Amino acid sequence: MPWGLTRFQHSGQSHFVTFCCYHRRCLLTTDESRRIFESALERVRRSFRLQVYGYVVMLEHVHLLLSEPETAPLKPKDGLNGPQVHTLADALKSLKQGVSRRLIGDAEHFWQKRYYDSNIRDYPQFVETLRYIHRNPVKAELCERPEDWEWSSFRHYATGCEGRVEIESEWTARKRERAAGRLCPAIELPHSSQTKA
Numbered sequence: 659m660p661w662g663l664t665r666f667q668h669s670g671q672s673h674f675v676t677f678c679c680y681h682r683r684c685l686l687t688t689d690e691s692r693r694i695f696e697s698a699l700e701r702v703r704r705s706f707r708l709q710v711y712g713y714v715v716m717l718e719h720v721h722l723l724l725s726e727p728e729t730a731p732l733k734p735k736d737g738l739n740g741p742q743v744h745t746l747a748d749a750l751k752s753l754k755q756g757v758s759r760r761l762i763g764d765a766e767h768f769w770q771k772r773y774y775d776s777n778i779r780d781y782p783q784f785v786e787t788l789r790y791i792h793r794n795p796v797k798a799e800l801c802e803r804p805e806d807w808e809w810s811s812f813r814h815y816a817t818g819c820e821g822r823v824e825i826e827s828e829w830t831a832r833k834r835e836r837a838a839g840r841l842c843p844a845i846e847l848p849h850s851s852q853t854k855a
Contacts, residue, residue, distance in 0.1 A: 671726075671777045671778055671779060672711060672723060672724065672725055672777075672778040672784060673722075673723070673724060673725070673726065673746060673775050673776065673777060673778065674721070674722070674723055674775070674776045674777075674778055674787045674791075675721070675722040675723075675724065675746075675750065675773055675774065675775050675776075676719060676720065676721050676722075676773065676774040677719065677720055677750070677754065677769060677770060677772075677773035677774070678718060678719040678720075678769070678770045679718045679719065679768060679769060679770070680766075680767040680768055680769060680770055681770075682718045682719070683718060684717040684718045685717075685718065685761065685768060686715055686716065686717055686718065686720075687717050689808075691761055692715045692808075692809045693822065694757060694760050694761055695715050695720065695757050695809075696715065696809070696821070696822040696823050697822060698753055698756040698757045698760075699713065699722075699753060699823050700822060700823045700824065701756065702749050702752050702753045702756070703724075703823065703824060705752070706727040706728075706744050706748070706749040706752070707727055707728035708724050708725055708726075708727055708728075708749055709724060709725040709826035710722065710723075710724045710811070710823055710824065710825055710826060711723040711724060711725070711784070711788065711811075711825065711826050711827070712787075712788045712791045712792065712810075712811040712815075712825065713791065713810060713811050713823065714791045714792065714794050714795060714807070714809065714810035714811070714812075715809040715810070716794060716795065716798060716800075717798075717800070721790075721791045721794060723778070723784070723787055723788055723791060724746075725826075726745070726746050727743075727744040727745065727746065727748070727749055746775070750773060754768075754769045757769075788815075791810065791811075792804040792810055792811070792812040792815075794810075795807035795809075795810065811823070811825045814827060814829065815827060815829075
């Protein structure tokens, strides 16, 4: 994001965030490095109470579609000033620091200092952004189909399977509703080859 532009946070909107490895170097090339990123993203999701709607880990950059941090309810240890309010910038800083501490090695820097952030204003833009995120590995010729790239949220949307990062989706919402007893239990449907003709 160029200097001098304003970020519109605390808007209640989702955000499409992109940040790159230092000088666009390919520093996320191993399964281990991408696993470390996903673990850090899940840690930040929990501690900052974010909703992650989608992500992809590429070789030299990352795309995220996520909410702003939720304000924690007032706790006795919060003091007289109330709960500590975290910004999306705080969450991204924690994410980038957590990854770089584990992966920086001999390099001087791991991430570019700044990041690109775009507000998602409506559902069509949300869907378009999610498709862009999931098609990024195909466009970069890292795989033939989005489902072939393990390091994204695509498989969750396609199958409902749980990955290393909890994705906020209809699958996740239904699972929570079932756990709370507000929705009937999941029904196992017979495989199409088992049905009678």
